[in-house]
Amino acid sequence: MATFLLWSDWKPLALAKSPNAATLSEILDGGQAFRWNRTPEGVWQGVWSDCVARLRLSDQGNLQWSAPNAIADAVGPALESYFGAGTDFDAVIDRMPWRSDPHLANCIQTFPALRILHQPFGETLLHFLCSATKQIVQIKQMSELIALRHGKEIVAGFHRLPTWAELATVPEDALRACLLGFRARYIKATALFLAEHTGWLEDVEKLPYFEAKLKLRELPGVGEKVADCVLLFGAQRFEAFPVDVWITKAMAVRYGLITGWTPQQIAHFGRTHYGAYAGLAQQFLFAYERKNRKDVI
DNA sequence: ATCCAGGTATGCA
DNA sequence: TGCATACCTGGA
Numbered sequence: 238m239a240t241f242l243l244w245s246d247w248k249p250l251a252l253a254k255s256p257n258a259a260t261l262s263e264i265l266d267g268g269q270a271f272r273w274n275r276t277p278e279g280v281w282q283g284v285w286s287d288c289v290a291r292l293r294l295s296d297q298g299n300l301q302w303s304a305p306n307a308i309a310d311a312v313g314p315a316l317e318s319y320f321g322a323g324t325d326f327d328a329v330i331d332r333m334p335w336r337s338d339p340h341l342a343n344c345i346q347t348f349p350a351l352r353i354l355h356q357p358f359g360e361t362l363l364h365f366l367c368s369a370t371k372q373i374v375q376i377k378q379m380s381e382l383i384a385l386r387h388g389k390e391i392v393a394g395f396h397r398l399p400t401w402a403e404l405a406t407v408p409e410d411a412l413r414a415c416l417l418g419f420r421a422r423y424i425k426a427t428a429l430f431l432a433e434h435t436g437w438l439e440d441v442e443k444l445p446y447f448e449a450k451l452k453l454r455e456l457p458g459v460g461e462k463v464a465d466c467v468l469l470f471g472a473q474r475f476e477a478f479p480v481d482v483w484i485t486k487a488m489a490v491r492y493g494l495i496t497g498w499t500p501q502q503i504a505h506f507g508r509t510h511y512g513a514y515a516g517l518a519q520q521f522l523f524a525y526e527r528k529n530r531k532d533v534i
Numbered sequence: 535a536t537c538c539a540g541g542t543a544t545g546c547a
Numbered sequence: 548t549g550c551a552t553a554c555c556t557g558g559a
Contacts, residue, residue, distance in 0.1 A: 268540065369541040375557075376540090418555030423542080460542045481540040499549095500541095523540090 256350035344521040361471025382415035405432035423458025
């Protein structure tokens with residue numbers, strides 16, 4: 238018998254600046270996170286860790302949240318952390334080279350209040366192990382199936398993602414059945430490795446960017462790009478600059494880079510040009526290109 | 535039908 | 548080091 242889920246009243250989410258609808262969509266559904274969906278009424282519903290929440294923009298444009306009553310007390314503070322409320326993104330943005338880079342300035346202006354989420358490290362790793370040559374929609378499908386079939390129920394109708402310890406007990410075939418394809422092998426192997434090395438992932442999360450990236454790359458299925466995504470979106474390491482095919486094309490078009498540059502060369506250019514917050518710059522570029530993808534690239 | 539997708543690992547010059 | 552190719556499979 239289906240049980241009703243009672244949701245808390247809408248409350249403001251304490252951010253220095255609320256994003257507009259387009260920016261919010263970029264934040265929640267633009268390739269950082271994969272468990273947010275928007276209802277036709279414009280309400281976003283999402284799951285991370287043991288949290289379930291709804292998000293909306295008030296008529297005044299302020300970001301508000303609601304959660305199932307049973308977990309609302311925990312979700313409130315968790316949401317602030319998830320949104321990186323402690324990070325002053327205006328200050329971060331101001332330290333990017335927009336004054337000398339008109340294209341970057343344009344991207345920033347197009348998506349005001351764009352931010353990088355601070356997602357659970359392990360879940361971010363799982364999502365980006367799923368991401369190889371897949372589009373956001375498909376990654377979301379995979380994630381949903383994995384959670385539904387192998388993750389514990391948080392409240393009626395919402396399942397969390399399995400922990401890595403839980404994933405280690407799932408047969409590879411069962412993972413493949415979640416639309417994972419060859420990615421299932423990587424995920425299974427990573428899960429077994431993590432099961433044998435208790436605390437490994439937690440330790441890596443605390444390491445400085447470069448060392449953490451080096452360690453992450455020891456995991457099967459984790460290369461340059463995935464490692465950077467995990468560190469950027471799951472550990473607030475803004476110096477991470479993930480290079481995928483879209484950014485490669487975008488940089489070539491926008492900055493006149495030679496087509497044929499390797500991802501490493503692009504990454505080097507990105508870090509040199511954008512500085513310590515290259516990852517946030519990358520997110521701005523990405524949002525901008527997606528907006529124009531059909532008619533520009 | 536055939537081809538590609540927001541990578542990585544592997545094999546071979 | 549550098550470059551091509553296989554790896555799964557749903558959807559255009």
